[in-house]
Amino acid sequence: MALPVSRDDAVKMLQTMHLIRAFEAKADDLFAHGRVHGTMHLSAGQEAVAIGVCTALQPGDYVLSTHRGHGHCIARGADVRRMMAEFLGKETGYCRGRGGSMHIAAMDIGILGANGIVAGGLPLSTGVGLSIQQRGTNQVCIAFFGDGAANEGAFHESLNLASVWMVPVVYVCENNQFAMSMPVHRSMRPERIADRAAAYGIPGDQVDGMDVWTVYEAALRAVERARSGGGPTLLECVTYRYRGHSKSDAQRYRTREEVDAWRAQDPIVRCERRLIADGMLSPDEAAQMARRAQEVIDDAVRFAESSPDPDPSTLLDGVYA
Amino acid sequence: MSRELSYAEAVREALRQAMQADERVIVLGEDIGVYGGAFGVTDGLLGEFGPKRIRDTPISEAAITGCAVGAAMTGLRPVLEIQFSDFLTLAMEQLVLQAAKLRFMFGGKARVPMVLRTPGGSGTGAAAQHSESLEAWFTHVPGLKVVMPSTPADAKGLLLSSIRDDNPVIFFEHKLLYRVRGPVPEEAVAIPLGEADVKREGSDVTIVATSVMVSRALRAAEQLAQEGVSAEVVDPRTLRPLDTDTILASARKTGHVVIVYEAPKTLGIGAEIAARIAESEALYSLQAPIVRLGGQECPIPYNRALERAAVPQQEDIVAAVRHVLAA
Numbered sequence: 001m002a003l004p005v006s007r008d009d010a011v012k013m014l015q016t017m018h019l020i021r022a023f024e025a026k027a028d029d030l031f032a033h034g035r036v037h038g039t040m041h042l043s044a045g046q047e048a049v050a051i052g053v054c055t056a057l058q059p060g061d062y063v064l065s066t067h068r069g070h071g072h073c074i075a076r077g078a079d080v081r082r083m084m085a086e087f088l089g090k091e092t093g094y095c096r097g098r099g100g101s102m103h104i105a106a107m108d109i110g111i112l113g114a115n116g117i118v119a120g121g122l123p124l125s126t127g128v129g130l131s132i133q134q135r136g137t138n139q140v141c142i143a144f145f146g147d148g149a150a151n152e153g154a155f156h157e158s159l160n161l162a163s164v165w166m167v168p169v170v171y172v173c174e175n176n177q178f179a180m181s182m183p184v185h186r187s188m189r190p191e192r193i194a195d196r197a198a199a200y201g202i203p204g205d206q207v208d209g210m211d212v213w214t215v216y217e218a219a220l221r222a223v224e225r226a227r228s229g230g231g232p233t234l235l236e237c238v239t240y241r242y243r244g245h246s247k248s249d250a251q252r253y254r255t256r257e258e259v260d261a262w263r264a265q266d267p268i269v270r271c272e273r274r275l276i277a278d279g280m281l282s283p284d285e286a287a288q289m290a291r292r293a294q295e296v297i298d299d300a301v302r303f304a305e306s307s308p309d310p311d312p313s314t315l316l317d318g319v320y321a
Numbered sequence: 322m323s324r325e326l327s328y329a330e331a332v333r334e335a336l337r338q339a340m341q342a343d344e345r346v347i348v349l350g351e352d353i354g355v356y357g358g359a360f361g362v363t364d365g366l367l368g369e370f371g372p373k374r375i376r377d378t379p380i381s382e383a384a385i386t387g388c389a390v391g392a393a394m395t396g397l398r399p400v401l402e403i404q405f406s407d408f409l410t411l412a413m414e415q416l417v418l419q420a421a422k423l424r425f426m427f428g429g430k431a432r433v434p435m436v437l438r439t440p441g442g443s444g445t446g447a448a449a450q451h452s453e454s455l456e457a458w459f460t461h462v463p464g465l466k467v468v469m470p471s472t473p474a475d476a477k478g479l480l481l482s483s484i485r486d487d488n489p490v491i492f493f494e495h496k497l498l499y500r501v502r503g504p505v506p507e508e509a510v511a512i513p514l515g516e517a518d519v520k521r522e523g524s525d526v527t528i529v530a531t532s533v534m535v536s537r538a539l540r541a542a543e544q545l546a547q548e549g550v551s552a553e554v555v556d557p558r559t560l561r562p563l564d565t566d567t568i569l570a571s572a573r574k575t576g577h578v579v580i581v582y583e584a585p586k587t588l589g590i591g592a593e594i595a596a597r598i599a600e601s602e603a604l605y606s607l608q609a610p611i612v613r614l615g616g617q618e619c620p621i622p623y624n625r626a627l628e629r630a631a632v633p634q635q636e637d638i639v640a641a642v643r644h645v646l647a648a
Contacts, residue, residue, distance in 0.1 A: 062395065096428035105427040112394060113427055115419075123387020123415050130388060131395040134347060134373065154414075157384030164379065318429025319463050321487035 004217050005055070007280045013055055013212060014271045014281070017047040018293035020071040021268060023080055026297045027070070027087055027101070031247060037089055040101040041068040045210075045242035048267035049174050050075035052215025052237075053142055056223045062110040062128050062141040064121035067102045068174075068241075069114030072144055078106045084300040090307035097310045098318065118179075119145060119152035122171070126158050129167025129232070140226045141169045148179025150193050159234065163200040166231035170222040173234065174209065176241040181253040197234035209237030210265040213274070240265075323474075323506050329362045329499040331473035332438070335480035336363065336400060338509040340370055343398060346484060349376035349385060350402030350438075359404045360440055360499050386412035386437065390420045390489070393435040398484060406441035406493060407453040420489040421464030434487045436480070442495045442533055442583055443632055449620035452628075454584035456531075459491045460560040460593070466490045466514055467560040471535035473503040475558055478512030485511060495533045517564035519571065523553035526577040526642050529568055529594055530554060534581040534633060541638035552642060560590050568594060569603040576608040579641045583632045586615025609648035612641045 003010055024042045031040060043050070050071030054063065057076070065072040073083060078094070086093025087101050094104050105113035112128065115121040125143035132139045149155055150173060162169050173193050177184055190196070197204025203225070207218045215237055222233035240262035244251050272289075275281040326334065340346045348363060348370075354377040357364030367375040378385045382403060389401040403409055409416065416437070423431045443452035460467045466488055470476040476494065483490040520535055521542050530538035535556045542552035555571050557563055572578050578598060580591035591613040598604060598611060616632045 064391075094428065095426060095430075098428050099426040103426045105423075105430060107427070107430045112391075113423060113431070117414060117418050120387075120414065120419060123384045124391035124394070124419060126384055127388035127391025127393070127397075127399070128395050129391075130376075131392040131397045134392070135396055154383050154387070157379075157381035158387070161379060161381055161384045161388065318425045318427075320466075321424060321432050321434075 003213060003274070003278060004220070009055070010275055010280055013051050014268070014275060015289055015293065016075060017051050017212070017268045017271060018289050019080065019296060020047045020050060020074045022290070022293040022297045023074060023083070024070055026301060030088070030301070036087065038100045039246050040087070041246050042243040043068045043071040043241065045262065045267070046174055046176055046239045047071055048212035048215050048271070049172070049209045049237040049239055052212045053172050053219040055216050056219035057140065057142065060110065060137070060139050062112055062139060064112050064125050064128070064141065064143045065114040066121065066144050066146060067114060067116050068146070069104060069144070070101070073104050073106065073111055073114070076111050077109055078104070078111060080296060080300040081303040085304040085307050088304045089309065090304055091310045092303070092307040119149035119154040121145065122149065122154050122158035125169045126161045126165070126167060129162060129169040130165060132168050133165070138227050139168065140223050142172055143169055144172050144174060146179065147173060147175040147177070147184050147193060148182070148187070150196065151187055159200045159202070159232070162232040163202045166229070168226035169232045170219065170226055171232060171234045172219070173236040174239055175236050176239050178241060178245070178253065180245045183253065192236065194234055194236035202232050202234060204234040204236070206236040206238060209239030210267045210270065212267055212271050323504040325502045326473050326505040327500050327502050328473045328476050328494070329360060331477040331505045332362050332480055332494065333364065333366065334505070335477040335484070336366060337369065339481060339484040340374060342509065345396065345398045346400060347374045347376060347392070347397055348400045348402065349378055349389065351378055351380055351404050353377060353402050358402060360496065362499070363402065382408050382411035383415055387415040387419060389435045389437065390415060390423070390433055393433045394423065394431050398434045400436045400438060400484060403437060403439040405451045406439040406455055407450050409439060409455055416459070416465070416489070417462050421462045425464060432487045433489045436483045436490045436492055438480070438492045438494060440494045440496045440499070442497060443621040443628055444497045444533070446623060446625065446628065448623040452621035454616065456493050456560055457584055457589050460590060464489070465561065467493070468514060468558065469493045469532045469560060470558060471498070471532050471556050473501065473505045475512060475518070477505050478510055479514065479558060481509055481511040482514050486514065493532065497533050501536070514559045515562035515564055517555055517557045517567035519553060519567065520556050521552065521554040523551040523575065525551045525575055526553070526579060526646060527571040527575045528552055528554045528579050528581060528638065528642065529557065530581040531557060531560070531590060532583065534583055537633065537635045538581055538638055541635045541642065544635070544639055545642055550642065550646065563593070565597050569598060569601050572598050572603040573606040576606050577645045578607065578611045579614060579638065579645055580611065581614045581633050581638055583616050585618050586613055587618060589615045591615055609645045612645045614638060614641050
């Protein structure tokens with residue numbers, strides 16, 4: 001079967017996955033060298049979800065992200081220089097150093113914020129959907145959340161409200177197998193989170209979240225359904241978080257073998273192989289992509305490190321409009 | 322032009338005029354449509370504005386509060402009714418961690434122009450889970466504004482300001498005030514947030530009172546006047562921002578301060594007001610220690626006599642004034 005996108009788009013998707021991987025590798029490195037003040041949550045392994053979903057969007061669409069949101073922001077076109085500056089707490093960062101890794105927002109391109117509260121963005125998404133309906137535009141909102149959020153009360157209230165009002169929101173569950181240390185199979189009885197869609201009378205779809213094309217096609221179906229008045233969809237992307245929950249995670253809840261088995265399904269490797277097999281990319285070109293991403297990230301670090309810290313005299317800026 | 326309206330009618334008129342003036346204003350909440358709201362405040366608005374702008378919601382306080390936040394972030398100016406202020410406890414995360422903080426933590430980029438209207442207070446026999454006075458909780462949160470109107474005119478003018486404000490505003494109405502009537506301007510005249518109102522001028526003692534306690538303080542002042550005591554009644558009207566200047570000016574003038582509020586005394590708004598007086602040079606004008614008259618340290622009970630005993634009444638205010646003047 002042919003790929004669902006043009007060669008240029010396919011190559012761009014792979015390149016952007018490399019960019020996410022490189023951003024987070026550098027973030028990890030900066031952290032290890034003591035150059036980061038706060039915490040972070042890495043999404044390595046989950047890049048296909050971010051890219052597959054965000055590629056299905058149009059300009060003007062909205063994204064609500066999670067605490068593990070670097071990939072969503074980069075996939076949606078955020079400037080990695082300003083992201084890195086935010087990560088380092090700089091005035092030039094997306095949030096002027098007030099938010100950090102967990103709260104990156106780029107309102108100008110519809111990224112309504114990474115959110116530090118599990119399921120915290122889900123109620124917001126119903127309002128974004130209502131606003132779209134009320135204003136009569138044909139925008140769509142993506143609400144990313146994790147498997148852990150699916151057990152919060154806000155998940156139920158939000159999907160119920162969204163389905164009653166048929167708002168144009170796609171609920172994308174990144175089932176990365178763990179809510180911090182709690183595995184999915186110990187936190188819910190059903191095997192498929194997508195099955196919970198039945199409780200709201202909306203479509204639920206579970207897809208291989210390690211395959212960018214599968215994610216893209218499922219996301220496109222859901223986005224087009226939402227855009228054409230068909231209401232919300234619950235899209236579960238089965239994926240895996242390679243790294244710990246945050247920086248203080250000894251990962252006693254899983255084995256090296258388990259991690260390695262998932263790494264064998266690496267979304268970047270799978271995407272690259274497919275493009276080479278389809279003749280869209282030569283092995284030489286593929287080999288250069290990681291290095292190109294690294295150059296972009298190195299430039300972002302230079303920008304961030306040479307940027308000023310916020311002036312403490314501006315502390316109270318932005319509390320009120 | 323001014324004519325008499327009830328407090329509930331004044332709130333409704335502010336909603337109607339705000340909706341007529343700005344199509345971005347929508348109203349959502351539980352039973353606000355056909356039912357007209359649990360206290361009848363939104364009665365008739367559905368017929369006038371239709372179900373798209375008067376949105377009945379499921380009983381989902383967290384989701385509908387977040388819904389207002391998300392809608393506000395993306396171009397609407399929602400007014401959310403939470404049926405009893407007690408139920409704010411079910412919406413705390415969306416209010417405190419989302420509505421109040423998004424703008425700041427996004428570096429000053431997002432705007433959250435929403436109003437959350439909700440009735441608080443005791444006196445209706447609704448018992449412990451439908452009678453809370455939680456305003457201090459929200460006044461403690463930077464990023465929120467907190468409004469507590471005590472009269473029909475203030476309810477209308479302050480609600481108009483709240484709807485026009487670009488920040489999340491928690492607007493505490495009082496169940497006992499809904500039927501109280503008073504003069505209300507017909508025009509859509511907004512009363513600025515952050516301005517206290519001297520409801521009665523006096524020279525011997527300052528009574529700072531909020532919400533339903535304002536009318537009790539005014540009746541107490543009438544009673545005290547017959548004893549030759551001249552009491553000034555100051556209504557802060559908004560708790561955040563709090564108009565400290567008006568309170569301090571009154572304290573300096575009278576030299577005696579009684580602060581009356583319905584919420585449990587400990588860490589209520591009276592603590593903040595007393596502290597602001599104590600931190601200022603107005604302290605040197607005081608001729609007696611400040612008296613705080615707050616609710617008792619208990620949940621609101623059902624029995625009428627117990628319920629009455631749980632929060633300050635007119636006679637308590639009179640006694641407190643006599644006490645502070647005798648010191």
